[in-house]
Amino acid sequence: MAEVLGVALVGCGTVGTGVARILRDHSDRLAQRGGRAVELRHVVVRDAGKPRDAAVLGALVGTSSEVAIADPAVHVVVELVGGTTVARGVVLAALAAGKHVVTANKALLAAHGPEIFEAARKAERVVCFEAAVAGGVPIIRALAESLAANQVTALQGILNGTSNFILTAMADRGVSYADALGEAQRLGYAEADPTLDVDGSDAAHKLAVLAQIAFGVTPKSGDIEKVGIDRVQATDIRFARELGYTIKLLAEAWTDGPEVALHVAPVLLRHTDMLAQVRGAHNAIQVTGDIVGETLYQGPGAGMMPTASSVVADLLDLAVGRAQRTFAAAKLWSTAPRGFTLTPSEKVRSRFYLRLSVADQPGVLAEVCRMLAEQGISIASVIQHEESATTAHGVPLVIMTHTAETGRFRAAVRHIAGLPSVVEPPVYYSVAG
Amino acid sequence: MAEVLGVALVGCGTVGTGVARILRDHSDRLAQRGGRAVELRHVVVRDAGKPRDAAVLGALVGTSSEVAIADPAVHVVVELVGGTTVARGVVLAALAAGKHVVTANKALLAAHGPEIFEAARKAERVVCFEAAVAGGVPIIRALAESLAANQVTALQGILNGTSNFILTAMADRGVSYADALGEAQRLGYAEADPTLDVDGSDAAHKLAVLAQIAFGVTPKSGDIEKVGIDRVQATDIRFARELGYTIKLLAEAWTDGPEVALHVAPVLLRHTDMLAQVRGAHNAIQVTGDIVGETLYQGPGAGMMPTASSVVADLLDLAVGRAQRTFAAAKLWSTAPRGFTLTPSEKVRSRFYLRLSVADQPGVLAEVCRMLAEQGISIASVIQHEESATTAHGVPLVIMTHTAETGRFRAAVRHIAGLPSVVEPPVYYSVAG
Numbered sequence: 033m034a035e036v037l038g039v040a041l042v043g044c045g046t047v048g049t050g051v052a053r054i055l056r057d058h059s060d061r062l063a064q065r066g067g068r069a070v071e072l073r074h075v076v077v078r079d080a081g082k083p084r085d086a087a088v089l090g091a092l093v094g095t096s097s098e099v100a101i102a103d104p105a106v107h108v109v110v111e112l113v114g115g116t117t118v119a120r121g122v123v124l125a126a127l128a129a130g131k132h133v134v135t136a137n138k139a140l141l142a143a144h145g146p147e148i149f150e151a152a153r154k155a156e157r158v159v160c161f162e163a164a165v166a167g168g169v170p171i172i173r174a175l176a177e178s179l180a181a182n183q184v185t186a187l188q189g190i191l192n193g194t195s196n197f198i199l200t201a202m203a204d205r206g207v208s209y210a211d212a213l214g215e216a217q218r219l220g221y222a223e224a225d226p227t228l229d230v231d232g233s234d235a236a237h238k239l240a241v242l243a244q245i246a247f248g249v250t251p252k253s254g255d256i257e258k259v260g261i262d263r264v265q266a267t268d269i270r271f272a273r274e275l276g277y278t279i280k281l282l283a284e285a286w287t288d289g290p291e292v293a294l295h296v297a298p299v300l301l302r303h304t305d306m307l308a309q310v311r312g313a314h315n316a317i318q319v320t321g322d323i324v325g326e327t328l329y330q331g332p333g334a335g336m337m338p339t340a341s342s343v344v345a346d347l348l349d350l351a352v353g354r355a356q357r358t359f360a361a362a363k364l365w366s367t368a369p370r371g372f373t374l375t376p377s378e379k380v381r382s383r384f385y386l387r388l389s390v391a392d393q394p395g396v397l398a399e400v401c402r403m404l405a406e407q408g409i410s411i412a413s414v415i416q417h418e419e420s421a422t423t424a425h426g427v428p429l430v431i432m433t434h435t436a437e438t439g440r441f442r443a444a445v446r447h448i449a450g451l452p453s454v455v456e457p458p459v460y461y462s463v464a465g
Numbered sequence: 466m467a468e469v470l471g472v473a474l475v476g477c478g479t480v481g482t483g484v485a486r487i488l489r490d491h492s493d494r495l496a497q498r499g500g501r502a503v504e505l506r507h508v509v510v511r512d513a514g515k516p517r518d519a520a521v522l523g524a525l526v527g528t529s530s531e532v533a534i535a536d537p538a539v540h541v542v543v544e545l546v547g548g549t550t551v552a553r554g555v556v557l558a559a560l561a562a563g564k565h566v567v568t569a570n571k572a573l574l575a576a577h578g579p580e581i582f583e584a585a586r587k588a589e590r591v592v593c594f595e596a597a598v599a600g601g602v603p604i605i606r607a608l609a610e611s612l613a614a615n616q617v618t619a620l621q622g623i624l625n626g627t628s629n630f631i632l633t634a635m636a637d638r639g640v641s642y643a644d645a646l647g648e649a650q651r652l653g654y655a656e657a658d659p660t661l662d663v664d665g666s667d668a669a670h671k672l673a674v675l676a677q678i679a680f681g682v683t684p685k686s687g688d689i690e691k692v693g694i695d696r697v698q699a700t701d702i703r704f705a706r707e708l709g710y711t712i713k714l715l716a717e718a719w720t721d722g723p724e725v726a727l728h729v730a731p732v733l734l735r736h737t738d739m740l741a742q743v744r745g746a747h748n749a750i751q752v753t754g755d756i757v758g759e760t761l762y763q764g765p766g767a768g769m770m771p772t773a774s775s776v777v778a779d780l781l782d783l784a785v786g787r788a789q790r791t792f793a794a795a796k797l798w799s800t801a802p803r804g805f806t807l808t809p810s811e812k813v814r815s816r817f818y819l820r821l822s823v824a825d826q827p828g829v830l831a832e833v834c835r836m837l838a839e840q841g842i843s844i845a846s847v848i849q850h851e852e853s854a855t856t857a858h859g860v861p862l863v864i865m866t867h868t869a870e871t872g873r874f875r876a877a878v879r880h881i882a883g884l885p886s887v888v889e890p891p892v893y894y895s896v897a898g
Binding site: 054058061062065066067162168169170173174177178179180181182183304306309310311316321323324325326327328329330331332337338340341342344345348349352353354357358360361362 | 487494499500595603606607610612613614615749754757759761762764770771773775781782786787790791
């Protein structure tokens with residue numbers, strides 16, 4: 033049996049503790065599957081005095097990442113610090129010292145991918161990141177290995193478990209956004225400050241990582257248009273259901289020849305769509321390849337053990353020597369162009385759901401229809417309930433359009449919003465399929 | 466760039482033609498991702514005079530597998546002959562000649578896995594078989610690589626597209642089994658002789674392959690209990706729907722400590738279950754790992770291009786050198802025990818759906834309930850419609866049980882079948898979840 037694979041954890045919160053437990057509790061299994069023992073040798077934390085899980089205390093617990101990285105018995109540094117500042121330093125130092133890196137840090141990859149992967153190639157070391165996107169769902173391997181014969185032509189993912197938990201609670205039990213968020217926070221599915229989850233930022237980071245693998249593009253902050261779930265209302269969830277749809281926060285990559293558009297937004301999916309069935313904190317990604325067609329990957333999107341499972345899969349790939357081959361072949365975040373260019377989401381074609389609050393007076397629907405028609409957009413269906421109570425906010429008018437270019441639809445909405453009979457800002461979402 | 470990877474196709478039906486097209490149409494893409502060119506050099510067919518796709522004619526087309534295997538410019542033999550006789554000979558000859566093998570042949574692996582993998586290890590060559598199970602769904606890599614940190618504790622798969630197409634047609638449009646089968650044959654989803662698909666044999670072969678990877682067990686023909694869809698009636702699909710369930714043909718592995726039970730049968734799944742949403746000829750596998758929890762993989766289960774996509778993924782893994790590492794680490798079909806033993810499905814615990822045709826007379830339900838109770842089985846719900854027409858076949862009585870051991874449930878059914886008031890053989894299926 034080959035030399036032991038020595039591991040240092042830098043950062044040891046929930047996921048780090050999970051990794052330590054797997055390495056301790058399943059050492060025989062890992063040695064058998066990796067062809068060599070995998071041993072936790074250092075754990076680097078901010079506060080060495082804090083009580084730790086027994087699995088963590090089996091390693092040297094210290095506060096210096098330099099010491100851990102410098103130990104010749106360490107071959108892999110697992111970065112679980114989070115954020116983009118300290119984490120970047122740790123990763124670059126580890127690579128410079130000739131250590132492989134495993135990270136679960138999508139924000140770091142989205143912000144500093146080119147620098148980090150260039151450093152890895154220079155050092156002839158590997159950066160693995162299965163845990164960075166969709167927790168326990170092996171989407172990185174699916175894109176980089178399993179679908180290697182394909183050019184991906186579309187991606188649609190439920191990549192933020194917190195948002196999906198909240199939308200599922202709103203749809204199942206009719207609770208408000210605020211109540212569902214409170215519940216997610218009590219159950220530990222949402223942070224005290226949930227902004228990055230519910231405003232789409234977290235999903236956008238993950239989409240940036242997937243888009244790099246699938247298309248070789250490196251979106252900068254701001255290149256991914258994002259709309260979060262924080263303005264999704266119970267009334268839209270009800271209307272969507274009446275029409276046969278479920279609202280999900282989707283991260284999407286859409287291609288048209290060499291153009292790729294990336295965005296994160298709430299989208300209406302048919303009840304029978306596989307992605308519509310993904311509930312609670314689960315994640316799922318539908319990948320369309322030009323050869324294979326549509327494939328789907330689903331599982332727990334976060335949490336101690338699912339994410340740790342992906343980190344340890346990366347460690348085993350390094351132990352076996354597979355990761356080294358994959359890394360050299362994949363040329364991720366390299367400067368070599370792969371022919372795709374980013375395009376604004378304005379060009380994406382979609383159907384749309386539009387909800388207006390209108391004054392209860394004749395001629396409103398006619399005006400709205402005319403403004404859509406002026407942009408070449410035709411209407412598939414309209415809901416305006418006779419029994420709808422007229423309030424200060426007007427009566428709801430819901431329109432489903434046929435397929436239209438996003439930019440033209442938005443232009444129509446801007447005009448519609450200016451109508452005196454439209455009494456609140458219009459609400460709209462795209463409709464998948 | 467490294468030496469060209471030379472490929473010989475032995476057998477060139479639908480999937481072989483798909484592979485030839487990918488190698489011709491995407492040679493730049495494959496060379497980039499594999500780090501070396503992948504070239505089709507020989508195609509071995511039974512009838513060299515038959516018209517062929519232009520992509521096939523780019524290679525040397527002949528009738529001798531010996532000639533193709535002996536060519537030093539061939540590094541990989543892709544076996545697409547099918548069956549277990551000629552295919553076995555081709556695979557063993559290729560390995561003996563020092564060539565890697567890629568195969569889509571689940572029947573071959575299920576029947577001769579130990580011999581073939583032993584030959585590969587002896588020859589220090591690799592056998593890849595992503596295309597052997599679930600067509601374009603990368604389930605082999607998921608089990609062997611992505612979930613490597615886990616011990617699988619349960620598998621549930623929709624592994625036969627023909628059966629799923631037929632059940633979907635029956636459920637969606639209320640057509641009979643015979644009509645749905647006829648439609649599947651007209652559309653090319655079912656063979657002229659559909660026996661292996663609809664009686665569960667094909668799914669059982671695939672389950673045998675998955676069980677080898679997940680548990681290290683090597684089930685012999687007959688070790689996997691199987692019930693096909695050929696006796697599923699429209700009336701059961703209707704009753705299942707009324708109860709909130711969909712009937713799917715599932716291949717399942719169930720574990721209890723070191724025991725593993727394997728079976729293929731129609732199963733009732735809740736409408737909201739992800740597997741219940743898998744429609745038409747698609748395949749899906751839900752894998753439960755002891756660390757990650759439940760994950761799911763879904764996609765096209767057969768067809769020219771999806772299956773060819775998986776074959777070419779294997780070729781790229783060989784080109785990159787990843788397959789060689791995986792193969793050495795996985796020790797598939799080796800004699801080394803992994804601690805699991807096969808157990809009969811009689812021991813599996815499940816809920817059950819039971820439909821009886823009973824004479825319309827008092828006391829029948831009481832007798833049936835007593836016989837279930839004698840086996841310790843309690844009843845969750847009963848459907849007996851007042852308006853049900855009494856016919857020569859009696860009136861339908863549908864019972865859903867609580868969880869019970871399969872063996873005890875079957876014993877109760879044997880007793881119930883003997884009741885004079887039960888006028889047709891009882892129909893029963895297990896209920897998932």
